[in-house]
Amino acid sequence: MSTTSNPYRGYRFPAEIINQAVWLYHCFSLSLRDVELILAARGIIVSYETIRAWSMRFGRAHAKTLKRRRPKPGDKWFLDEVFVRIRGKLHYLWRAVDQHGNVLDVLVQSRRDTKAAKRFFRKLLKGLCYTPRVIVTDKLGSYGAAKREILPGVEHRQSRYLNNRCEVSHQPTRRRERHMRRFQSVRQAQQFLATHAPIHNHFQLRRHRLSASEHRAARDRAFATWRDATGIALT
Structure with a gap:
């Protein structure tokens, strides 16, 4: 008998439905109401607020698991920051990706000075536990x-x-920002983007560089990892 606790215990819907909703919300440019409609078309009646709660409760845990299980990122880091407006105030989203397009980390801050850059560097090094060979940035002096x-x-x-x-890696965030009608707080933006980036990035398979058979195999591996990370294979 397994002693591992079941994170889905006490939920009315099974794990497959919960994680289907989380996957739809973070993998595609869909609003919570869009996901609610898609599930309703399949006979699953659940409110968008419940989907929001699922995304906060399970999406964050799944994103952390995917980050732990991903292969070691590349040794060439690309860093950039873009502005995001939160309740009318200007903030900056700092993002780092490797040479393969894998998102390494994101951080929302109110400034883009040297102190903010150092904070982002420390967050990257703490999460990745290794130093890069090269970093590539724009000409912002803070870097x-x-x-x-x-x-x-x-x-x-x-x-x-x-x-x-x-810079291209910011595009999914911009699309989600429009669907969400902008972020309501720094905390909400950081929590959502820290969840969204690993899940969305996990299914970005660089199809233009793969043959049809290679793409199907890579897609199958991505889904297998997702099922394992979400615990569906064990339920």
Whole structure:
């Protein structure tokens, strides 16, 4: 008899339905009401507020599990920051991706000065537990100042054109921001994006570089990892 606690105990819906809703919400540019409608078309009657609660309760745990199980990211990091408006005030979303397009981490901050850059660098190093070979950023001076103090031996390339990989990675966030009619607080933005990025990124398989058979195999592996991470295979 297994002693592992069942995180779905006490929920009216089975794990398959809960995680289908979480997957739909984070993998596609859908609102909570869109997911509610899709489930209703399949005979599953559940409110969008319940889907929101599922996403907060289970999505965060699944995102952490996916991050722990992913292969070691690349040694070339691309860093960028974009503004997000939260309740009328300007904030900045800091993001890092590797050379393969894997999202390494995100952080919402009110500034983009040297202190904010150093905080983001420390968060990256704490979560990844290794230093990169190269970091690529735009010409924001805060990156250079933070890099000299925290990553003094790492090569730093600064260019407004070399950083397109990270800039493109912001696009799913922009789409979600529009669907959510902007974020309501820094805490909500950080919690949602820290959940959304690993789940959405897990299913981005760079199809343009794969043959049809390779893409199907990669997709099957992604779904197998998702089922394992969400515990569906054990329920």
